Amino acid sequence: MCEEAGEPHIGRMIHRLSNQLKRQSFMPGEDRSLTAMQKHVLQFILMESIRRDLYQRDVEEEFRVRRSTATSMMQLLERNGFIRRESVAEDARLKKIVPTPKAKALRTKILENIQQMEKRLRQGISDAELHQCTCVLQKMLRNLSPPEAGNQT
Secondary structure: OOOOOOOOOHHHHHHHHHHHHHHHOOOOOOOOOOOHHHHHHHHHHHHHOOOOOEEHHHHHHHHOOOHHHHHHHHHHHHHOOOEEEEEEOOEEEEEEEEEOHHHHOOHHHHHHHHHHHHHHHHOOOOHHHHHHHHHHHHHHHHHHOOOOOOOOO
C-alpha cells in the first residue's frame, strides 16, 4: 500500500525520485569538466550505441533539447575525448556519434550500476505493480509531451 497520506503531489514525487537517481548514478573516473546533463548524455550514447547508430537528432529527441544545446554538448564530449563524429556516406551533412575507447572503458561499470539501481528500485514491488507503474508513467509522459505535427487539436 501507498505510505503517503493525503492527495499525492505526483510531479514532486517524480522530481524527488529523479534527484535520487541522479545523485546515485555512477560514472566511473568521473570527469569534473562534464556537467550532470553531459554525463547523462554520455551514458545514453554508450548504452544506445550498442544497439544502433546514433545521431545528434537522437540526443535532441531523447533529452528534449534544442539543436544548439545538443551541438554544444557534442562538441564538449568530443573535445574531452569521449566521442567522435563521423560523416555518413549517404549524407555528408549527417554525423554519426561514435564513443571513443576512453568512453567505452566506462561502459561495463555503468551497466553494473544501472543493473544495481534497477534492482534497488524494484525491491518490494510485485511484477503486477511494476507493470501498472510503467503503464501509468508512460501515460503521464504522453500527457506532457508536445502534440505531434498533424495531430494537433
